[in-house]
Amino acid sequence: MQDALTIHEAAETTGWSARMLRYIERAGLVEPVRSASGYRLYGPAELQRLRTLRELLDRHEISLGEVGFALRLRRDEELLGAVEAWFEAEAERPAHIPADDWLEWEQQKHMKLLATTA
Amino acid sequence: MQDALTIHEAAETTGWSARMLRYIERAGLVEPVRSASGYRLYGPAELQRLRTLRELLDRHEISLGEVGFALRLRRDEELLGAVEAWFEAEAERPAHIPADDWLEWEQQKHMKLLATTA
DNA sequence: ACAACCTTGACACGCCCGTGGTAAGGTTGG
DNA sequence: CCAACCTTACCACGGGCGTGTCAAGGTTGT
Numbered sequence: 001m002q003d004a005l006t007i008h009e010a011a012e013t014t015g016w017s018a019r020m021l022r023y024i025e026r027a028g029l030v031e032p033v034r035s036a037s038g039y040r041l042y043g044p045a046e047l048q049r050l051r052t053l054r055e056l057l058d059r060h061e062i063s064l065g066e067v068g069f070a071l072r073l074r075r076d077e078e079l080l081g082a083v084e085a086w087f088e089a090e091a092e093r094p095a096h097i098p099a100d101d102w103l104e105w106e107q108q109k110h111m112k113l114l115a116t117t118a
Numbered sequence: 119m120q121d122a123l124t125i126h127e128a129a130e131t132t133g134w135s136a137r138m139l140r141y142i143e144r145a146g147l148v149e150p151v152r153s154a155s156g157y158r159l160y161g162p163a164e165l166q167r168l169r170t171l172r173e174l175l176d177r178h179e180i181s182l183g184e185v186g187f188a189l190r191l192r193r194d195e196e197l198l199g200a201v202e203a204w205f206e207a208e209a210e211r212p213a214h215i216p217a218d219d220w221l222e223w224e225q226q227k228h229m230k231l232l233a234t235t236a
Numbered sequence: 237a238c239a240a241c242c243t244t245g246a247c248a249c250g251c252c253c254g255t256g257g258t259a260a261g262g263t264t265g266g
Numbered sequence: 267c268c269a270a271c272c273t274t275a276c277c278a279c280g281g282g283c284g285t286g287t288c289a290a291g292g293t294t295g296t
Contacts, residue, residue: 006271006272007272007273008271008272017255017256019254019255019256019257020254020255022273022274023253023254023255035263035272037262037263037264037272037273038262038263038272038273038274039263039264039271039272039273040272040273048207049204049207052204052207053204056200056201056204059200060194060196060197060200060201062187062197062201063253063254064253064254065253065254066184066187067201067204069180069184069187069188070187070191070201070205071205073188074205076178078178079178079180082174082177082178083174083178083180083185083188086167086170086171086174086185087188087189087192089166089167089170124241124242125242125243126241126242135285135286137284137285137286137287138284138285140244141283141284141285153242153293155242155243155292155293155294156242156243156244156292156293157241157242157243157293157294158242158243181283181284182283182284183282183283183284
């Protein structure tokens with residue numbers, strides 16, 4: 001076991017509990033490599049990530065679940081596009097566009113969005 | 119009361135309950151205008167947003183809370199930056215970069231990130 | 237003026253999340 | 267070979283989220 005720490009050692013130096021390290025792993029946020037026999041091995045990079053993760057949560061009052069959702073947003077382009085599209089539709093209809101053209105205008109906006117996403 | 123629907127009418131046509139419309143409003147997702155006496159007034163735009171919101175949730179198995187968090191991300195640039203920065207640090211250090219240059223490399227990456235965000 | 241709306245605020249309840257603990261079993265090092 | 271680790275898989279439990287419902291009071295239309 002060269003440079004890496006076991007889960008309890010990693011827990012010790014990062015301030016998380018071993019239980020939470022496993023939880024964080026299931027959330028996909030910090031995934032240590034495994035030894036041949038399946039032990040989790042936390043290297044310096046993982047330890048740093050665990051410490052900054054705590055900082056991130058504390059400083060901005062967000063939850064692990066929310067960071068997990070942000071991760072989902074980065075990995076699932078389609079999801080990100082769908083969420084962005086929903087927010088974009090919030091932009092008010094400009095007053096100078098007559099109601100009859102509204103639908104077409106919406107559609108064009110949607111097209112543009114798809115173009116940038118692809 | 120010209121074009122707009124009251125909360126129960128809006129509930130009727132969107133499939134949400136009146137209770138949930140108030141909940142969604144508190145989450146900042148769909149905020150109807152108010153009449154002089156404080157009644158919520160849902161116009162066509164809000165109705166459409168409510169329907170597409172349901173679509174969004176169903177299609178991607180996400181929660182109102184998660185969409186609320188996405189909203190927070192759009193509105194709080196600093197939060198977005200912090201979350202993005204945390205994820206960026208996950209990118210493996212390319213093997214060809216010596217450890218001594220690692221920090222500088224990180225910094226440059228951070229700069230690039232800021233540049234695209236601004 | 238009265239019925240039928242609307243408002244906010246509260247209580248309630250089921251479910252999931254974050255967290256701890258424990259049990260049953262494999263790995264490791266002296 | 268034994269103590270001290272590790273693994274996964276459960277049970278538990280306090281708190282927050284999604285949702286309903288009710289109470290007390292203001293607004294509106296006929």
